[in-house]
Amino acid sequence: MAKRLAxxxxxxxxQLTNDEMAEFIRLFEEQQLRLQVLVLDNGNQELVLEDVAGREEVRLTFERQQDYYVCVLTCRLIGPRLTxxxxKAVSAFRGNAIVNRIYSHYTMIYHYMNGTVLKIVESSKTGERVVFEFKDTLGQLERVFRSRLIEREISLINSAVNELLDLRxxxxxxxxxxxxxxxLTELTRKLFVLEA
Incomplete structure (x- = not known):
């Protein structure tokens, strides 16, 4: 198996709430990393994470934006514990990221959206190939089902309109x-809404 270089x-x-921020800090404490939390004057927080050996550290600056702490981060990690x-943090706290896992002859590029891996691409000297792509099959089926329900309702309303016109x-x-x-006016409004 290839060894990851970085x-x-x-x-x-x-983007974390106050409660999530406390959970976020607890997650890193559980990973047995050295952790410093610095509270800045403007309400922002900076987390300094360091592996136990002290060879690697990363600084996460969370800016206070309304009711959230927001961190935008670009960094390179080598140690397995910090990595x-x-x-875990990106996944558990629904982060968005592009993560390059670098090996000697290729790079695996992970695309995270709301903590879920949507796509994995292998990039090498010979080019790129998609290894994995998330397909929301259940969501697609639900959308098709809903559209069919609407079509059925439109058909029923059209039949009711025809009957009312004959009666009129x-x-x-x-x-x-x-x-x-x-x-007829009520049904026409309903039909207009459904067809929109």
């Missing part, structure tokens, strides 16, 4: 025609 996080973005902790043509009473016209 892991690069390219424009990784995390694994960052991978057969009726001579003004009050009855007024009621039919009101119902």
């Amino acid at each position: 892991t690069e996080y390219v424009n990784a973005k995390l 694994n902790a960052m991978r 043509n057969q009726t001579n009473e003004a009050e009855e025609i007024g009621n039919i016209d009101e119902r």
Whole structure:
């Protein structure tokens, strides 16, 4: 098995609430990393993560934006403990990132969206190839199902409109025609909304 030389996080973005920030700090403490939390004057926080041997560190600056702490990060990690902790954090806290896992003859490029790997691309001297791509099959089926329900409802409304028009043509009473016209107006609005 090929040995990973480094892991690069390219424009990784995390957005955490106050409670999530506490969980985030706890996650790194559980990974047995040295951790310093610096609270800055403007409410921002900076986390300094360091592996136990002290050979590698990463600084995560979280800017206070309304009710969230937002961190945009680009860094290169070599040690396995810090690398694994960052991978867990991006996944657990629904981060967005492009992560390059660099090996001697190729690079695996992971595309994270909301903590989920959507795509993995292998990049080498010979070119790029998609190794994995997330397909939201369930979501696609739900959308198709909903569109069919709407089509069925449109068909039912069209039938009701036709029946009301036939009834209107057969009726001579003004009050009855007024009621039919009101119902036709309601159905027309409903049809307009469904077709939009």
